[in-house]
Amino acid sequence: MPEEGDRLTTLSHWERRGNEIASNVDVGCSCWFRRQASLLTLALSSRQYGSVVEIGAYPGHVLHWLCRTIGLRGTAIEYVPSQARTLAQAFPLIEVLDGDFLAPATFAPGRTWDVVFSLGLVEHWSDLRIPLARHVEMTSRGGTCIIGIPLHDGIYGRIMRGLDPALHAQHGCYSVAELRAAFLDVAGPGWTVETCRAVEGMGFWNCGLGEWVSRRGLLTRTVGQKALGAWHRTVTRLPAPAALRPNGILVARRA
Secondary structure, rough: OOOOOOOOHHHHHOOOOOOOOOOOOHHHHOOOHHHHHHHHHHHHHOOOOOOOEOOOOOOHHHHHHHHHHHHEEEEEEEHHHHHHHHHHHHHOOEHHHHHHHHOOHHHOOOOEEEEEEOOHHHEEOOHHHHHHHHHHEEEEEEEEEEEEEOOOOOOOHHHHHHOHHHHOOOOOOOHHHHHOOOOOOOOOOOEEEEEEEEEEOEEEEEEEEHHHHHHOHHHHHHHHHHHHHHHHHHHHHOOOOOOOEEEEEEEEOOO
């Protein structure tokens, strides 16, 4: 079990997300996940997989979408107890494990899944290899590991640092090259990285601008949220140069 100091966040940070889950959310069509959804459907639909686990699953919409789209039995691992309870209530067909995915007690030793994935999780460690090694351990033979991170190594990281230095300090500003290198370092032989690249999405939300707008006065907040929503509904549909793609995604297959 790694030391708590390896983490850039605390339990209280994650508790601030609340514990409510909106119903009828189709993330497969949303502007922040549309590109990832297409990529994951292509990567997984031809495989005869049966199980999937999402680490840090709250609010559960991506896991639920993946179970429906690919036809998988879902497991959610959630660090915050109240969010784990909400996940279990919102998605009764999904197994919910309450606890730290790095802790041996959270699930049976040696247990693996066909698909192991996390989104916006591993960048909250000062050393990427710590959470990545656990992802590797959890992946079955012949399985697939999927890891998504916000890319704060460029323009979006500079925006976050200017708007909210404390939030910026809770994120490792890793590039896709660093993600790939760290994964290969812990995975060793027998793994093939099929995809590791930047993808389009909601850059001005995940760099802290959305949170900054939410703390402004009523008029600024209303106008700002509408402007951000319009931007992401329209501009994120267009191809963007790699420097303006706000998310990185890695898809790796185990032999």
